[in-house]
Amino acid sequence: MKKQDPRFKIAHREALIGVALAVVHFIWWFGFAYGLGSRPVEEYTYIFGLPDWFFYSCVVGFILICITVILLAKFVLKDVSFEEEDMK
Template sequence: MELDLRFKIAHREALIGLGLAIVHFLWWFGFAYGLGSRPVEEYTYILGFPDWFFYSCIVGFILVSVTVIILAKYILKDVSFEEEEDGQ
């Protein structure tokens, strides 16, 4: 039994999404607990936010949002959910 091409595309795109989620979590965790584990007196502030929060939550969100837009525009494919007939 041959696997439908749509499933191959869906699996590839699911792996891309999972990879992006893992990278985002590692980014967030690294900055939040890496920079955030210092004593409060040693914090530096960017736009009024502690640096760990700024890099983990604000910059991380912006980077992931831009990455999702680029992936959706150039990498991910539009796949029809309609069943194709053999004659078409």
Template sequence: MEETDWRFKIAHREAWIGVGLALFNFVWWFGFAYGLGSRPVEEYSYIFGLPDWFFYSCVLGFLVISVLVIVIVKFFFIEVPFDEEEDSR
């Protein structure tokens, strides 16, 4: 039986990290959008002219997930060669 290429292990790990980031982004967005956004409109607070639920879910959420993606790609992802040469690892 042929041994699985080491690059698949890295690809699977990085794919699961991507799934985790996507789930975190969704939970962040959903929590703020429906958590704060389910109040009556008269009770909304505003940040920079935007309702607080929108600011936290969309604006701040975008900034947080962008920083997380940059940090994770920089420190946790590994550059993998695409050539077919046999590398021993």
């Protein structure tokens, strides 16, 4: 029986991290966009000239996701060689 390449285990783990990050980002965006955005326009509050639902869902959400991706890439994800000879 052929032994499975250990890079597949790393790739699967990192793929799950990427999917989880996308799901969390969508929940963040959806919660603020449709939670705060479902009010009548007259009840909106504004931050830097943007409706609060847009500011929290798109601006803050984007900044948080960027920071999270940077931290994940720096501290969690692993650098894996694609060269076949490195795995011997």
